[in-house]
Amino acid sequence: MEYDPKHTSTVVLKPFSQSHGVGVARSVSVDLNNDASLLIDIPDALCERDKVKFTVHTKTTLSSFQKPDFSVPRQHEDFIWLHDALVETEDYAGLIIPPAPPKPDFESPREKMHKLGEGEATMTKEEYTKMKQELEAEYLAVFKKTVQVHEVFLQRLSSHPILSKDRNFQIFLEYDQDLSVRRKNAKETFGSFFKNMVKSADEVIISGIKEVDDFFEQEKTFLLDYSSKIKDSTARAEKMTRSHKNVADDYIHISATLNSLSVDDNTALKKFTNVEGRVASDEELKLTELLRYYMLDIQAAKDLLYRRARALADYENSNKALDKARLKSKDITQAEEHQQQCLQKFDKLSESGKRELTSFKGRRVVAFRKNLIEMAELEIKHAKNNMALLQGCIELLKSN
Amino acid sequence: MAAEMEPPPLGDAGQTDFREIEDGEGFFVSTVTTLESPEPSSPDPPSMPAEGISTNGPKQEDISLDDDPEDLFAEATEEVSLDSPEREPILSDGPSPAITPVTPTAMLTPRMGLGTAEMFERSLDEIEEDDSGDTFDMHIAVSDPEKVGTFNTVLMYSYIKTSMTIFSKNETTVRRRFSDFLGLHSKLASRYLHIGYIVPPAPEKSIVGMTKVKVGKEDLSSAEFVEKRRSALERYLMRTVKHPILLKDPDVMMFLESSELPRAVSTQALSGAGILRMVNKAADAVNKMTIKMNESDAWFEEKHQQFENLDLQLRKLHASVECLVCHRKELSVNTASFAKSAAMLGNSEDHTALSRALSQLAEVEEKIDQLHQDQAYADFYLFSELLGDYVRLITAVKGVFDHRMKTWSKWQDTQLLLQKKREAESKLQFANKPDKLQQAQDEIKELEGKVQQGEKDFELISKTIRKEVSRFEKERVKDFKVVIIKYLESLVQTQQQLIKYWEAFLPEAKAIA
Numbered sequence: 076m077e078y079d080p081k082h083t084s085t086v087v088l089k090p091f092s093q094s095h096g097v098g099v100a101r102s103v104s105v106d107l108n109n110d111a112s113l114l115i116d117i118p119d120a121l122c123e124r125d126k127v128k129f130t131v132h133t134k135t136t137l138s139s140f141q142k143p144d145f146s147v148p149r150q151h152e153d154f155i156w157l158h159d160a161l162v163e164t165e166d167y168a169g170l171i172i173p174p175a176p177p178k179p180d181f182e183s184p185r186e187k188m189h190k191l192g193e194g195e196a197t198m199t200k201e202e203y204t205k206m207k208q209e210l211e212a213e214y215l216a217v218f219k220k221t222v223q224v225h226e227v228f229l230q231r232l233s234s235h236p237i238l239s240k241d242r243n244f245q246i247f248l249e250y251d252q253d254l255s256v257r258r259k260n261a262k263e264t265f266g267s268f269f270k271n272m273v274k275s276a277d278e279v280i281i282s283g284i285k286e287v288d289d290f291f292e293q294e295k296t297f298l299l300d301y302s303s304k305i306k307d308s309t310a311r312a313e314k315m316t317r318s319h320k321n322v323a324d325d326y327i328h329i330s331a332t333l334n335s336l337s338v339d340d341n342t343a344l345k346k347f348t349n350v351e352g353r354v355a356s357d358e359e360l361k362l363t364e365l366l367r368y369y370m371l372d373i374q375a376a377k378d379l380l381y382r383r384a385r386a387l388a389d390y391e392n393s394n395k396a397l398d399k400a401r402l403k404s405k406d407i408t409q410a411e412e413h414q415q416q417c418l419q420k421f422d423k424l425s426e427s428g429k430r431e432l433t434s435f436k437g438r439r440v441v442a443f444r445k446n447l448i449e450m451a452e453l454e455i456k457h458a459k460n461n462m463a464l465l466q467g468c469i470e471l472l473k474s475n
Numbered sequence: 476m477a478a479e480m481e482p483p484p485l486g487d488a489g490q491t492d493f494r495e496i497e498d499g500e501g502f503f504v505s506t507v508t509t510l511e512s513p514e515p516s517s518p519d520p521p522s523m524p525a526e527g528i529s530t531n532g533p534k535q536e537d538i539s540l541d542d543d544p545e546d547l548f549a550e551a552t553e554e555v556s557l558d559s560p561e562r563e564p565i566l567s568d569g570p571s572p573a574i575t576p577v578t579p580t581a582m583l584t585p586r587m588g589l590g591t592a593e594m595f596e597r598s599l600d601e602i603e604e605d606d607s608g609d610t611f612d613m614h615i616a617v618s619d620p621e622k623v624g625t626f627n628t629v630l631m632y633s634y635i636k637t638s639m640t641i642f643s644k645n646e647t648t649v650r651r652r653f654s655d656f657l658g659l660h661s662k663l664a665s666r667y668l669h670i671g672y673i674v675p676p677a678p679e680k681s682i683v684g685m686t687k688v689k690v691g692k693e694d695l696s697s698a699e700f701v702e703k704r705r706s707a708l709e710r711y712l713m714r715t716v717k718h719p720i721l722l723k724d725p726d727v728m729m730f731l732e733s734s735e736l737p738r739a740v741s742t743q744a745l746s747g748a749g750i751l752r753m754v755n756k757a758a759d760a761v762n763k764m765t766i767k768m769n770e771s772d773a774w775f776e777e778k779h780q781q782f783e784n785l786d787l788q789l790r791k792l793h794a795s796v797e798c799l800v801c802h803r804k805e806l807s808v809n810t811a812s813f814a815k816s817a818a819m820l821g822n823s824e825d826h827t828a829l830s831r832a833l834s835q836l837a838e839v840e841e842k843i844d845q846l847h848q849d850q851a852y853a854d855f856y857l858f859s860e861l862l863g864d865y866v867r868l869i870t871a872v873k874g875v876f877d878h879r880m881k882t883w884s885k886w887q888d889t890q891l892l893l894q895k896k897r898e899a900e901s902k903l904q905f906a907n908k909p910d911k912l913q914q915a916q917d918e919i920k921e922l923e924g925k926v927q928q929g930e931k932d933f934e935l936i937s938k939t940i941r942k943e944v945s946r947f948e949k950e951r952v953k954d955f956k957v958v959i960i961k962y963l964e965s966l967v968q969t970q971q972q973l974i975k976y977w978e979a980f981l982p983e984a985k986a987i988a
Contacts, residue, residue, distance in 0.1 A: 297825050304820045311813040318806035325799040332792040440826050444987040447832060451984055454977040462970040469963050472956060 169427030173231035174371035179221040202331035309366040319355035361450035383424040390417040617709035671939030675714040678707035793862040807847035814840035853965040886929030893922040
């Protein structure tokens with residue numbers, strides 16, 4: 076399978092569940108799932124209390140798998156296990172490991188549902204139903220989003236020439252029993268937490284190392300800067316879309332009260348509130364999700380740089396060790412061997428790192444383009460809808 | 476009685492001269508040219524067509540504030556000379572035909588004595604008939620708040636109107652303080668509320684807001700406060716003059732025309748009058764609870780219920796709209812902050828086309844933030860303030876219903892008293908006390924008169940309330956419709972702008988390669 080970073084294609088839309096009937100656009104990443112030898116998708120998911128159970132469906136022509144077409148149930152924790160297993164694999168140090176999907180977060184709609192229940196007495200029946208509908212839509216949106224990010228994670232793995240052959244990945248796709256035995260136990264989780272702490276400290280030291288390669292020097296500066304900026308943008312985009320939702324919700328209350336005052340014909344105003352709600356959620360999907368995903372992706376890219384810098388540090392240390400050994404005339408061959416190993420590792424990392432980072436940039440630019448275009452088009456569509464509705468309303472009022 | 480009412484210094488062409496401002500702080504007075512003279516003998520009923528008026532209000536204000544001071548002054552000095560001979564000042568020697576029956580003495584009695592009620596009723600009827608010859612054609616703008624005096628900066632609002640035949644001039648500009656408005660309202664309320672007229676409530680005081688302004692704090696919130704108050708005073712005045720009876724009230728005329736008004740001290744919260752008011756209010760509340768009225772008229776029962784419902788709904792709606800204003804302001808702030816962040820992201824992006832697109836996105840979001848701000852402004856001034864006004868108006872309506880109850884109760888009490896006296900008299904018939912008997916009979920005669928009067932009062936107030944309520948309903952529907960249409964139009968405009976901005980952005984996004 077050739078690895079062609081420039082090859083892009085639009086992704087086929089598929090409904091994630093028949094009952095919901097609406098297609099989910101995979102917007103945050105492209106050039107996935109276009110290789111028939113290994114096709115992965117999440118056609119269905121169940122939500123039980125706090126847990127989401129995903130159905131991971133695989134279609135493959137590869138002989139390494141036992142069956143050509145099969146499905147397994149997986150939980151969020153299984154995805155995290157897979158991700159961490161890949162990160163910890165030495166061989167993949169020179170690759171950008173796709174970021175782990177974030178935990179499904181139903182906190183916000185759940186809280187709102189709770190508040191709605193408390194305030195039920197103060198609302199008319201109609202208002203209550205409308206608010207409930209909006210909340211259910213929000214719940215559904217969160218659900219769709221989480222399925223999307225989990226699916227994208229798997230698809231990035233399957234389309235990567237090296238990662239798709241990973242043994243753990245295969246187990247994840249195929250093992251038809253509960254994976255929890257293979258998942259981290261508490262101790263290991265604790266261990267990885269520490270590792271992250273150490274890594275951040277190292278990062279500071281490493282970023283001070285003199286870079287020999289111009290390409291990597293540039294990338295490092297760029298990624299460090301970009302990473303903090305995109306984190307900031309993501310947070311603010313989140314706030315913005317949340318305010319927008321609040322405004323849309325207010326319109327629901329207002330239209331319900333106007334209705335009981337029967338001051339004017341309210342069907343148009345109701346539709347307007349629907350459209351406003353749609354605008355808010357589309358904005359979120361295109362803009363906020365895009366930024367959020369790439370924030371994580373950039374973190375993954377930074378991790379690659381870190382690993383390479385670590386390897387460089389090791390190499391330089393091994394050089395020093397060799398010089399020392401030569402001075403002392405002791406263990407020279409050992410030191411030489413070690414130095415060779417480090418050099419090899421470093422070269423390998425640099426080579427694959429360069430490849431990965433270049434394709435990453437291409438991917439990022441394409442995804443931004445797609446999402447920005449889609450967002451602008453949706454905004455225009457919604458604004459035109461709104462305008463038509465409002466003008467209809469005005470005509471009606473004036474003619475009365 | 477005449478002491479209460481000074482004839483305004485009319486017939487003086489210099490009346491509308493502009494005064495020098497003590498402090499000369501950025502002051503200019505704008506004038507507005509009139510819609511021209513009314514048609515005589517239009518078949519319109521007393522409920523005035525006012526479509527040209529209400530929409531003019533706020534917009535007019537905008538225009539006047541933007542005008543160049545130079546031009547305004549030039550314009551202003553010219554119009555003063557208008558003083559056509561037909562336009563007799565009402566209260567000068569020869570009263571104009573439309574107003575003859577209403578002599579100052581009758582109009583000005585603060586407490587309606589029993590004797591004058593009849594005369595009053597007749598004269599009001601006549602006023603309404605004569606009104607058909609003079610269509611409502613008036614435009615008021617309250618604008619140009621200004622601070623005067625270094626020590627306690629109190630705001631004075633200049634105020635302009637266009638005119639009808641009952642007024643002496645086509646255009647007048649006067650300066651008024653907030654307490655003047657309150658004084659006017661309290662006079663009107665004491666005169667008309669208890670006989671069933673719905674007197675529009677004046678804007679509320681705000682100690683916090685006023686203190687900030689007095690202290691001279693020049694920040695955004697005090698500017699907003701001034702604007703809010705200015706708009707509220709304008710609406711208050713327009714509502715007051717739209718009422719055909721209130722418009723003819725001499726205090727209203729004086730307020731609109733005379734350059735100096737006696738200082739209304741009784742409106743201060745901690746004055747003797749203020750405290751008396753509070754005590755009266757408390758007493759009223761207690762009384763209301765104890766009066767149990769036999770409502771014989773189903774119309775009143777129904778209307779009362781209707782207004783209770785309306786009150787609830789409007790308050791709810793008001794709360795929702797205030798929420799909307801708040802959230803929209805938040806949205807505007809968050810959009811602005813996102814715009815800045817997107818600009819930084821664009822700067823940091825090394826792919827040139829994407830970088831440019833991100834900067835464009837930042838610009839679009841910045842413009843959208845401004846849109847949200849403007850929309851929040853419209854949300855507030857069009858929608859929310861209207862609702863607030865109506866919540867207060869409904870309170871006035873409910874007050875009028877309560878007065879009717881009180882009138883009924885008074886009548887009933889007098890009747891009971893009469894009955895008691897009659898019983899006492901029949902007892903006295905058998906005891907041999909001729910002088911006490913005579914006294915009792917005299918008292919009975921007096922009470923019989925009072926009972927008759929009480930009944931008349933009750934019927935009068937009921938009749939007045941019916942008329943008022945129907946006028947109020949008409950006005951309310953009209954008012955709401957006008958405002959809602961305006962509000963929807965503001966929303967449409969916002970959407971149009973959004974389309975423009977995003978359509979401009981789209982090619983930039985597509986240009987990313």
